[in-house]
Amino acid sequence: MVFVSDSFVFVFLPLFLIAYASVPAFLRNSTILFFSLVFYGWWRFDFLPLLVAIACWSWLTGLWIAKASGPERRWALLAGIVPPLVSLICFKYVNLIVESVSSLGAPVKDWSSIPLPIGLSFFVFGAISYSVDVFRKTVYAEPSLINYSTYQAMFGHLVAGPVVRYQSVAERLKSRVFDSAEFAEGLRRFMLGFAQKVLIGDTLAPLVDAGYALPAPSTCDAIVTVTAYTLHLYFDFAGYSSMAIGLGLMVGLKFPENFDNPYLSTSLADFWRRWHISLSSWLRDYLYIPLGGNRAGSFRSYFNLMVTMALGGLWHGASWTFMIWGIWHGIGLIAGRAWNAMRMPPVPAPVGHVVTLVFVMTGWTLFRAQDWQTAAIMFSGLAGQHGLAMSNGFAAALRPIEVVTLFVGIAMVYLPALNKSSPWLAPVIARPPFALATILWLWSLWVMQSRTVIPFLYFQF
Amino acid sequence: MIKILTVLAIIFAGFVSVVVRGGDSLYEILRTAPLKDYLSGSLSGRVDRAVFDAIPRGAGLNGFSAGLLYKGLRDAGPQVWAGCNDWLYSAEELRVDRRDAENMAARIRMLPHLVQAFAERKILLVVVPVPDKAEQVEAQLCGIAADPSRVRANAWAQAAGATKLHQVNLRDQWPRPGYWRTDTHWDSTGAQFAAEATAKLVNGVLGAGTERVSLTRGARHERPGDLARLAGLQDAPKWLAPAAEYTEAARASIQRSGGLLDDAAAPSVLLAGSSFSQNSDFIEYLQAALAREVAQVSEAGGGFAGALLKMLQQKPDMLAGAKVVIWEWSMRSLVAPLSDAERQMLRQTEGH
Numbered sequence: 001m002v003f004v005s006d007s008f009v010f011v012f013l014p015l016f017l018i019a020y021a022s023v024p025a026f027l028r029n030s031t032i033l034f035f036s037l038v039f040y041g042w043w044r045f046d047f048l049p050l051l052v053a054i055a056c057w058s059w060l061t062g063l064w065i066a067k068a069s070g071p072e073r074r075w076a077l078l079a080g081i082v083p084p085l086v087s088l089i090c091f092k093y094v095n096l097i098v099e100s101v102s103s104l105g106a107p108v109k110d111w112s113s114i115p116l117p118i119g120l121s122f123f124v125f126g127a128i129s130y131s132v133d134v135f136r137k138t139v140y141a142e143p144s145l146i147n148y149s150t151y152q153a154m155f156g157h158l159v160a161g162p163v164v165r166y167q168s169v170a171e172r173l174k175s176r177v178f179d180s181a182e183f184a185e186g187l188r189r190f191m192l193g194f195a196q197k198v199l200i201g202d203t204l205a206p207l208v209d210a211g212y213a214l215p216a217p218s219t220c221d222a223i224v225t226v227t228a229y230t231l232h233l234y235f236d237f238a239g240y241s242s243m244a245i246g247l248g249l250m251v252g253l254k255f256p257e258n259f260d261n262p263y264l265s266t267s268l269a270d271f272w273r274r275w276h277i278s279l280s281s282w283l284r285d286y287l288y289i290p291l292g293g294n295r296a297g298s299f300r301s302y303f304n305l306m307v308t309m310a311l312g313g314l315w316h317g318a319s320w321t322f323m324i325w326g327i328w329h330g331i332g333l334i335a336g337r338a339w340n341a342m343r344m345p346p347v348p349a350p351v352g353h354v355v356t357l358v359f360v361m362t363g364w365t366l367f368r369a370q371d372w373q374t375a376a377i378m379f380s381g382l383a384g385q386h387g388l389a390m391s392n393g394f395a396a397a398l399r400p401i402e403v404v405t406l407f408v409g410i411a412m413v414y415l416p417a418l419n420k421s422s423p424w425l426a427p428v429i430a431r432p433p434f435a436l437a438t439i440l441w442l443w444s445l446w447v448m449q450s451r452t453v454i455p456f457l458y459f460q461f
Numbered sequence: 462m463i464k465i466l467t468v469l470a471i472i473f474a475g476f477v478s479v480v481v482r483g484g485d486s487l488y489e490i491l492r493t494a495p496l497k498d499y500l501s502g503s504l505s506g507r508v509d510r511a512v513f514d515a516i517p518r519g520a521g522l523n524g525f526s527a528g529l530l531y532k533g534l535r536d537a538g539p540q541v542w543a544g545c546n547d548w549l550y551s552a553e554e555l556r557v558d559r560r561d562a563e564n565m566a567a568r569i570r571m572l573p574h575l576v577q578a579f580a581e582r583k584i585l586l587v588v589v590p591v592p593d594k595a596e597q598v599e600a601q602l603c604g605i606a607a608d609p610s611r612v613r614a615n616a617w618a619q620a621a622g623a624t625k626l627h628q629v630n631l632r633d634q635w636p637r638p639g640y641w642r643t644d645t646h647w648d649s650t651g652a653q654f655a656a657e658a659t660a661k662l663v664n665g666v667l668g669a670g671t672e673r674v675s676l677t678r679g680a681r682h683e684r685p686g687d688l689a690r691l692a693g694l695q696d697a698p699k700w701l702a703p704a705a706e707y708t709e710a711a712r713a714s715i716q717r718s719g720g721l722l723d724d725a726a727a728p729s730v731l732l733a734g735s736s737f738s739q740n741s742d743f744i745e746y747l748q749a750a751l752a753r754e755v756a757q758v759s760e761a762g763g764g765f766a767g768a769l770l771k772m773l774q775q776k777p778d779m780l781a782g783a784k785v786v787i788w789e790w791s792m793r794s795l796v797a798p799l800s801d802a803e804r805q806m807l808r809q810t811e812g813h
Contacts, residue, residue, distance in 0.1 A: 045502065393557030
C-alpha cells in the first residue's frame with residue numbers, strides 16, 4: 001500500500017485510527033503491529049513470513065547479546081547481524097551477481113529473477129542497528145516481542161524509511177499518552193508531505209520519464225530532465241519521509257528527521273549531513289566508524305570513506321550504476337577533505353553551493369539511469385553531442401504545468417534561504433501553518449483523483 | 462482541536478463514502494478472490510480500483526480545473542498536445558522514445574510474413590496506413606513540428622517499397638485538414654477520401670462491385686472528441702473548453718441481389734483495422750465506394766496489426782471465403798510497444 005492512495009487515506013487510516021483509539025493502552029502496540037502487517041501484506045502477503053522471521057530473530061538475538069558475556073557476546077552479535085544481512089544479499093543482490101556472471105560469459109541456466117521484498121533494506125538496517133546498539137550497550141534489549149516488532153514493522157517507516165533506530169523510539173514504545181498537539185503536528189507533517197509528493201514530485205515524473213526516453217537529448221533537454229529529476233527525487237522522498245514522520249507522531253512515536261534543505265548545501269559533506277540523514281548517519285555509525293573512521297590516518301580514512309559510499313550506493317539498488325554513483329560521491333567527499341587537509345583557502349559559499357549542486361546533479365544523472373547505455377546517452381546530451389537547443393521531441397513532452405512546477409520546485413528549494421532576510425516570511429517557510437497544510441493536502445487529494453497511483457520511488461530500495 | 466476534527470471529518474467522510482458506495486463491490490471482490498490472489502498481492506489492485514471508484518468526484522469541478530489549465534496554460538494533460546485554435550493532438554504522435562526504432566524495425570520485419578500468410582490463402586491484403594494528424598495538420602501544432610511523424614512515414618515508405626504490397630497512399634493527396642479538431646481520428650472528409658482511395662485500389666484488382674449501395678445522411682449532431690475527453694475537457698464549462706464539433710452520421714444501405722432463397726453470401730471483403738475504421742463512418746463510405754458489402758472486424762486499440770493477427774491466430778475461419786482483407790492502421794502505431802500477439806508472431810517467424 002502507498003500513502004498516496006485512496007485506499008490508504010480513506011480506508012486504512014480511518015480504520016487504524018478507530019482501532020487505535022478504541023483499544024486500551026496495553027494493546028496499542030499490538031494494534032500498530034497488526035495494521036503494519038496488513039499494510040505490508042497489501043503488496044504481497046507471501047513475503048510477510050520473511051519480515052516476521054527477521055523481526056523475531058533480531059529480537060531473540062538481542063536478548064542473547066544482552067545476556068551473554070565474554071567472547072559469546074561477539075558470537076551473539078554475529079548471529080544477530082549475519083542472517084538479516086544474508087537475506088538482504090539473497091533477495092537484493094543475487095540477481096545482480098547472476099546477471100554479472102552471465103554477462104562475463106558464464107550464463108546461469110534456468111535462472112529466474114528473485115523479486116525484492118519492498119522495504120527489506122530498511123528493515124534489515126533496523127535489525128542490524130538494534131543488534132549493534134545492544135552489543136554496545138547503548139540500548140537495553142527489548143523484553144517484549146510485540147514492542148520490538150512494532151518498532152521494526154511500524155507502517156509509517158516500514159517500506160521506505162526513514163531508517164529508524166530502536167533507541168529513538170524505545171521509551172515511547174513502552175509508554176506514551178495521547179497528546180493532541182503532537183497529533184496535530186503529525187497530521188500537519190503528513191499533509192505537507194502528501195502535498196509535496198503529489199503536487200511537485202509526481203507532477204514532474206512524466207517529464208523525467210520522457211527526457212530519459214529520448215534517443216538523442218540535446219544539452220537543453222538533458223539539463224531540464226536532470227533538473228526535473230533532482231526536484232522529483234527530493235520532493236518525492238522528502239514528502240514520503242514527512243508523511244512517515246507525521247504518522248509516527250500521530251501515534252506518539254518520534255522518527256528522526258530525514259532532510260534538512262539538502263539543495264542549499266555549500267559542500268558535499270554538508271549535502272550528506274542534510275540528505276537522507278537517517279541513512280548517512282546509519283552508515284557513519286555502523287560502517288564508517290567500525291571500519292576505523294578517521295582514526296588511522298588520512299589515507300585509511302579516505303579508504304573507509306570510499307568503501308562506505310560505494311556500499312551505501314549499492315544499498316540503493318542492485319545495479320552497478322548505483323555503486324558507481326556511490327563511488328562518485330566518495331571521490332567528491334575525499335576531494336573536499338583533501339582540500340581542507342591541504343589548508344587551501346575556504347571556498348566562498350555561493351561557489352561551493354553551485355559546485356555542490358552540479359556535482360550532485362551529475363550524480364543523479366547516473367542514479368536515475370537504469371543501465372549504462374541510458375547513462376551514456378544522458379551524459380552525451382549534457383556534453384552537447386546532440387545540439388544545444390531544446391529538441392522537438394522533448395518540447396512535445398514538456399507540459400506547461402510541468403514548467404510551472406519546475407519553477408515552483410526551485411522556489412521551494414531556495415525559499416528557506418530567505419529565512420533570515422525576510423522575518424515576516426520566516427515562520428511560514430520554516431513551519432507552514434496547519435491551515436495551509438490542509439489546503440495543500442485537499443488540493444493534492446483533488447489532483448490525485450485525476451491520476452492513477454504512481455508508486456513511490458524509494459520502494460525499489 | 463477544531464482543525465484536527467476538520468481533517469478527520471474529511472478522512473472519515475471518505476471512509477463512509479467507500480463503505481456506502483463501494484461496500485458491496487469490495488465485499489464481492491474479497492469474497493470471490495482465490496487465496497493465491499491474496500498472497501501474491503494481485504487482489505490489492507482490484508480493491509484499490511473499487512475504493513477509487515467509490516470516492517465521489519465532482520465532474521464539474523474536475524472539468525473546471527481541466528478547463529482552467531487548458532485555457533490558462535494551454536495544457537491538456539499528459540496524453541494530449543494542445544495546439545492553436547482548439548486543435549488537439551494525441552501526444553503519442555509527437556513523443557520520441559529510444560525504443561521507437563526498435564519497435565518499428567520489428568514490425569517491418571513482420572510485414573513480409575503477414576503478406577505471405579494472406580498470399581498463401583489467396584487473399585488480397587490491402588494495406589491502408591493512416592497518416593498522423595500531426596503531420597497533416599502541422600500548421601496548428603503551435604511551436605513544435607511533426608518530425609517524428611515524418612520519420613515514421615519515411616521509414617515505412619522505404620520498407621513498403623522493399624516488399625511487394627498493395628498499399629493505399631493516403632499521405633500525398635490527403636484532403637487537409639481531414640481530421641476532427643478535438644479527436645484523434647479522421648473526420649467525414651478524411652474517412653470518405655480514405656474509403657474512395659481504398660476502393661479504387663480494390664476495384665482495380667477485383668473489378669467493380671455489383672451491389673447497389675446507397676448512402677444516406679442523418680441529422681446533424683454534436684460530436685464530443687476523444688482527445689477532449691482524454692484531456693478531461695468534456696465536463697469543462699463551454700467558455701473553458703474547445704469549441705464543439707458537429708457531424709452528420711452516414712448510413713450505407715445495401716440492396717443484395719439474393720440467392721435461391723434470397724439469402725446473401727458472406728461478404729468477401731473484410732475490414733481489419735483500428736479505431737479509425739470504426740470512426741466517422743469509414744466502413745459506410747467504403748461499402749458505397751466499393752459497391753460491395755464489407756465485414757467489420759476492426760478493433761479499437763488494436764494498434765498496428767491487432768485485428769489482423771487476431772483473425773490469423775485465433776479466428777482463421779473468418780477468412781474462409783474472403784477475397785480481400787483491408788488492413789488499416791495508424792502510422793503512429795508503428796512505434797508503439799509490441800503487443801503479445803506481435804511478439805508471438807515474431808517468435809514464430811524468427812524462431813526466438
